[in-house]
Amino acid sequence: MKGKILLAEDEISLGEIIKESLDSRGFLVEHVACGKKAIEVFKSFSPDIVVLDIMMPHKDGFEVSREIRMLDRNVPIIFLTAKNRTQDVIDGFENGANDFIKKPFSMEELIVRINSHLRISKINFEQQWVSIGKYKFNFEHQILDLHGKETTLTYKESLLLNELIKKRNQVLDRSYILNLVWGTDDFFSARSMDVFITKIRKYLKDDPLIKIVNIRGIGYKLVV
Incomplete structure (x- = not known):
C-alpha cells in the first residue's frame, strides 16, 4: 500500500472515479461526501494525506481543513476545487492547505502531487x-x-x-x-x-x- 488517502468530494460520481483510479494505483482511499463526515473519518482512519473539495454540505473544505490542523499539524492537505479566484487560493493556504488543484484536472497531475507530498511528509516524519x-x-x-x-x-x-x-x-x-x-x-x-x-x-x-x-x-x- 502506497498510503492512506481521505477524499472529501460531494459530487458522488467524480469522487468514485477518483477513488477507483487511486485504488488501482495501490492507495487505500476513504471517500466521503460531506465535511462533517470527513472529520469523523479523519479521526478513525488516520490518513497519510487529505484531498478536500471546498464546497461541501454541513462543513466546507476550509472549515474541515482548520479542524484537521487542530488534530494534526503535519498531514498534507490538497484542495481540489472548481473555485479559481486568487482569493480562494489564498484562503485555502491560510486555512492549512499544502496544495491547490483546480478543476478540471488530470488524474496524473493529482497522483504526481499526492506522491510528492507523501515523500516530503515521510522525510519530515523521519527527521522528527x-x-x-x-x-x-x-x-x-x-x-x-x-x-x-x-x-x-x-x-x-x-x-x-x-x-x-x-x-x-x-x-x-x-x-x-x-x-x-x-x-x-x-x-x-x-x-x-x-x-x-x-x-x-x-x-x-x-x-x-x-x-x-x-x-x-x-x-x-x-x-x-
Whole structure:
C-alpha cells in the first residue's frame, strides 16, 4: 500500500472515479461526501494525506481543513476545487492547505502531487525522531518506539516527556513544567504530574539505563 488517502468530494460520481483510479494505483482511499463526515473519518482512519473539495454540505473544505490542523499539524492537505479566484487560493493556504488543484484536472497531475507530498511528509516524519537510550520518540506524532513496537502517548504525556528529553541529565524545574503542561502549579496539578511521571517511567521500563529521578522540592531529572 502506497498510503492512506481521505477524499472529501460531494459530487458522488467524480469522487468514485477518483477513488477507483487511486485504488488501482495501490492507495487505500476513504471517500466521503460531506465535511462533517470527513472529520469523523479523519479521526478513525488516520490518513497519510487529505484531498478536500471546498464546497461541501454541513462543513466546507476550509472549515474541515482548520479542524484537521487542530488534530494534526503535519498531514498534507490538497484542495481540489472548481473555485479559481486568487482569493480562494489564498484562503485555502491560510486555512492549512499544502496544495491547490483546480478543476478540471488530470488524474496524473493529482497522483504526481499526492506522491510528492507523501515523500516530503515521510522525510519530515523521519527527521522528527529523537533517541532516548533504546527508544525513539516522535513528539509531533506522540509516538514512543522500541524496536518497532510503538506506544501512542497522550498530548500531555508527550509534552512532559519532550521537556524531560530537552533537559536530559539536567533538572527540569517542577514549577516550570506544571505551568507549561497544566497551566498552574497548584497542589492538584502537582499530584496529576506525579501520576504522569509514573506512567512515563512504565513506558521506559524496558531500558534499565533510563531513569527519571525525583529531585525533592525542585523537579525531575531524566538520566540517560
